[in-house]
Amino acid sequence: MWGPRTPNLTGQTIQFWDYLDRRHAGLDFGAVHPDDLGRLYVRFHASGDARPLDALRHYAARVDGEGWVHPATRRMTLHWKRHLDLLGVHDPGLLRDRPVALPVGETVERLARLRLCVDHRRHGGPVYLDGTRWGMPLRKVVGTDGHANYLLVILRDLLPRLTPRRRVLFVYDDDLAHDYALLARVVGALGARVERLPLGRVPLGGLVRTSRHGGWDEVTIDRLARLCRAEAGPDAYRLGMRLYFIAMLKRTSGETFRPDLLRRALGRAERMLGEARGDGPPEASAAGCLRPSGWVDPYRLTDGLFARRSRPVSRTLLDAVFL
Incomplete structure (x- = not known):
């Protein structure tokens, strides 16, 4: 199951877009080679020039409300689709907009009713997924800035689709194993049958790096x-x-x-x-x-x-x- 809004709502995506619009406003991102966009991404992370997410809510609002995509991301997505076609890889819908199923508030309320999250928003605090019953630490999914991270976006999409005995396979980066172990527990508590397939990264020069x-x-x-x-x-x-x-x-x-x-x-x-x-x-x-x-x-x-x-x-x- 794929929807472009899910990765485009993540903090690192939104902060990168903001960096491009502030520092490289004159670029025609639709004409920049994807490798050069990748180098700008590296430069962004090395610069430390990321603005707080509560100042970037207009990006999240456009993605969530309209399915808007920054020209740089659209350029990169078209590039990846061309290569997936060359490789004969099934297109999960890279260019097909699909709204996220539930809003943030309703998702948190559903989880809270099932005692699967701790909600401190009324006190100006964050929201945590609560895996303590399984010996797991609390995991923040909504910050004090109101930004929901990728785990909550996934749950926004999954919750309405979960039925008893529904089969779910999570495929993810092995570095995110702790998050997906908690996610599997939460989804399993909602009645689904869950399996996980973590994928490792290939070392370059003997090093595994992002x-x-x-x-x-x-x-x-x-x-x-x-x-x-x-x-x-x-x-x-x-x-x-x-x-x-x-x-x-x-x-x-x-x-x-x-x-x-x-x-x-x-x-x-x-x-x-x-x-x-x-x-x-x-x-x-x-x-x-x-x-x-x-x-x-x-x-x-x-x-x-x-x-x-x-x-x-x-x-x-x-x-x-x-x-």
């Missing part, structure tokens, strides 16, 4: 796409990227990104495509990778595909899942 710190200039998706597509066809590019980032690096790899191994995965992908046979439904190949709640573990499935040596891979599986 994009805000930079150091990614040589490994942007643009550069990787040019490197790979100069050496492999469209299908081998799609399959090779999956073999490298899923089967070779695994979910929480400690190994630094290596272009030579990516090239090896591309070569393996071309051989697999050349040898593939159109046999059997893809469900048969995926059956051994099913989780109890019914979703297929992409790491087990891809690892199994990569490990096959004795017989050709099913072309049906490749077309349905990987291409």
Whole structure:
């Protein structure tokens, strides 16, 4: 489930927009290369030039009320959609506006009735998700400035959709594991069946860092796409990227990104495509990778595909899942 308003309501997004509008007002953001926008993002975080969120409520109001998107974010989103199309990745609705289901106040009231949050707003204080019954600390989700963080925005979207036994799979950055463990408990208390799939970051130069710190200039998706597509066809590019980032690096790899191994995965992908046979439904190949709640573990499935040596891979599986 995806909605652009959710990431666009986060504090770091709104503060970056404000920085761009104050410090780079003359730029045509729709014409700036996405890599240069990324460098501006790094510069913003290094500068410490972030205004308080209570001074930026007009941004949140436009996003929440109209689905407005800053031109820089729209430019970056179009760029990512083009690359997701090249990779054959399903578009969850990157450019399709969808209002968040509930307002902040109603979400907090629902959680408070279920004793899942502590609300100090009437005293001028914050709102906390309350996981103390599970031995978890309180987690602030609305600050004294009135800004709701990403966890509350997720709950604003999820609460009306949760029914008893509804299955929910959270896919998230492993650095956010504590937040999603609490979120899973809250959603589980509302009757849903929850599973989690944390994704690790790939080290660069032996270090795992967020994009805000930079150091990614040589490994942007643009550069990787040019490197790979100069050496492999469209299908081998799609399959090779999956073999490298899923089967070779695994979910929480400690190994630094290596272009030579990516090239090896591309070569393996071309051989697999050349040898593939159109046999059997893809469900048969995926059956051994099913989780109890019914979703297929992409790491087990891809690892199994990569490990096959004795017989050709099913072309049906490749077309349905990987291409």
